[in-house]
Amino acid sequence: MEDAIRSIRRAPRQAVTEPSTPEELLVQVAKGDEEAFAQLYDVVSGPVFGVVRRVVRDYAQSEEVAQEVLVELWRTATRYDPARGSALSWSLTLAHRRAVDRVRSAQAATDREERVGSMSTERAFDEVAEAVATRLEREQVRRCLASLTEVQRESVMLAYYGGNTYQQVAKLLTTPLGTVKTRLRDGLIRLRDCLGVTR
Amino acid sequence: MTPDVHTLTGAYALDALENVERGDFEQHLAECPHCTDEVAEFLETAARLALAVDEAPPERMRQRVLTVITTVRQEPPAVDPADNVIDLAAHAARRKWVTRITTAAAVVAIAVAIGVGIDAQHEHNQLQTAEGQLSQQEQQYAPVAELLAAPDVSMVTGTAATGGSGALIVSKKLNEAVFVASNMPVQPNDRTYQLWAIGTTGSPRSAGVLTANASGAVNPVLVSTLDNTATLAVTVEPAGGSKQPTTTPIMAVSLPA
Numbered sequence: 201m202e203d204a205i206r207s208i209r210r211a212p213r214q215a216v217t218e219p220s221t222p223e224e225l226l227v228q229v230a231k232g233d234e235e236a237f238a239q240l241y242d243v244v245s246g247p248v249f250g251v252v253r254r255v256v257r258d259y260a261q262s263e264e265v266a267q268e269v270l271v272e273l274w275r276t277a278t279r280y281d282p283a284r285g286s287a288l289s290w291s292l293t294l295a296h297r298r299a300v301d302r303v304r305s306a307q308a309a310t311d312r313e314e315r316v317g318s319m320s321t322e323r324a325f326d327e328v329a330e331a332v333a334t335r336l337e338r339e340q341v342r343r344c345l346a347s348l349t350e351v352q353r354e355s356v357m358l359a360y361y362g363g364n365t366y367q368q369v370a371k372l373l374t375t376p377l378g379t380v381k382t383r384l385r386d387g388l389i390r391l392r393d394c395l396g397v398t399r
Numbered sequence: 400m401t402p403d404v405h406t407l408t409g410a411y412a413l414d415a416l417e418n419v420e421r422g423d424f425e426q427h428l429a430e431c432p433h434c435t436d437e438v439a440e441f442l443e444t445a446a447r448l449a450l451a452v453d454e455a456p457p458e459r460m461r462q463r464v465l466t467v468i469t470t471v472r473q474e475p476p477a478v479d480p481a482d483n484v485i486d487l488a489a490h491a492a493r494r495k496w497v498t499r500i501t502t503a504a505a506v507v508a509i510a511v512a513i514g515v516g517i518d519a520q521h522e523h524n525q526l527q528t529a530e531g532q533l534s535q536q537e538q539q540y541a542p543v544a545e546l547l548a549a550p551d552v553s554m555v556t557g558t559a560a561t562g563g564s565g566a567l568i569v570s571k572k573l574n575e576a577v578f579v580a581s582n583m584p585v586q587p588n589d590r591t592y593q594l595w596a597i598g599t600t601g602s603p604r605s606a607g608v609l610t611a612n613a614s615g616a617v618n619p620v621l622v623s624t625l626d627n628t629a630t631l632a633v634t635v636e637p638a639g640g641s642k643q644p645t646t647t648p649i650m651a652v653s654l655p656a
């Protein structure tokens with residue numbers, strides 16, 4: 201019976217020759233379409249897992265977080281509004297947020313100041329930079345990251361890939377808080393313009 | 400919009416704000432269309448940073464996720480225009496008087512609800528005080544009025560182990576709640592009360608710090624996205640608040656099912 205329902209559901213999509221965009225898929229998922237979700241999974245699971253891995257690092261934990269993110273994507277697809285942003289941005293914002301939640305709740309159990317203090321700037325930044333540099337698959341992103349000033353790039357990467365708060369970035373770079381806030385915003389403006397991101 | 404708040408758009412889009420500051424900035428976002436646009440563009444930009452580190456997840460995860468979702472009910476879509484920021488702004492002027500009246504009622508209703516125990520004399524004074532301070536309080540209490548007008552509004556109360564009581568006014572439909580408390584012992588300068596939204600999954604989210612005035616009343620706190628929150632709890636934290644609770648809650652209020 202269930203198979204029959206599935207095949208009826210699938211029929212109209214086979215008539216469409218163009219592959220669905222992530223936005224179309226997510227809108228379909230909001231209607232409870234499991235087939236559309238499987239397709240969406242194939243599009244977003246790589247970047248979702250990739251960004252979670254960058255922040256969480258531990259493989260098993262990353263798998264756990266990524267799996268939670270993908271299930272949450274199914275659960276909350278009903279709240280997605282294509283007018284407010286792309287489906288990829290929606291999915292990856294969720295993934296990054298959950299990754300950061302995970303590392304910060306783990307950190308809360310320890311003395312955070314001590315932890316940050318004991319990590320030398322060079323090590324923290326090199327780890328992130330190295331991991332990313334070897335994995336950067338998109339020439340454009342690499343080029344655009346290279347177009348930032350050194351301090352903007354360091355700040356953006358420590359915040360996004362490192363999962364650090366701007367206070368932690370400030371500590372790592374021995375830089376005033378206000379300067380870091382400004383660098384993050386200016387860095388994103390430059391990246392946005394370089395990548396030609398529009399809404 | 401102060402220039403200082405505005406520079407947080409970058410840190411916000413990169414999830415580089417601590418919980419308390421993130422909550423405050425989200426409240427600011429609701430009334431700053433320019434910041435909202437900038438944040439949306441920054442989130443698209445950040446998504447590109449994620450695409451650049453694409454990594455194939457383990458093969459087993461696909462089947463597991465596709466199996467799990469068959470047992471997970473999707474959230475109902477938000478159908479209420481109340482979560483449309485622009486709509487709310489457009490209505491604000493028209494609703495001003497309605498809000499004023501409902502706000503006065505709300506102040507009294509809450510005072511009664513949380514057992515301040517006002518006698519007739521006090522009630523009169525309190526009403527006058529409430530009315531006198533209304534223009535200042537309007538902004539603080541407007542969310543309460545908003546909530547009280549929701550069709551599914553309900554209220555739950557709790558008492559604190561350390562003295563004082565709290566009330567939570569909830570609308571599942573608006574996905575919002577307001578927490579108010581009274582008779583809370585004033586904390587020393589280096590401590591503060593902090594409110595936490597605790598979900599069925601994930602770690603507690605800070606819903607903001609609570610400042611008790613000399614008479615033990617605290618500022619009402621709006622929890623603007625309840626989502627899967629099941630419980631609101633209050634802890635005592637170092638001044639400025641913590642990222643995660645560091646002490647045992649002194650009060651916990653469960654949301655109506």
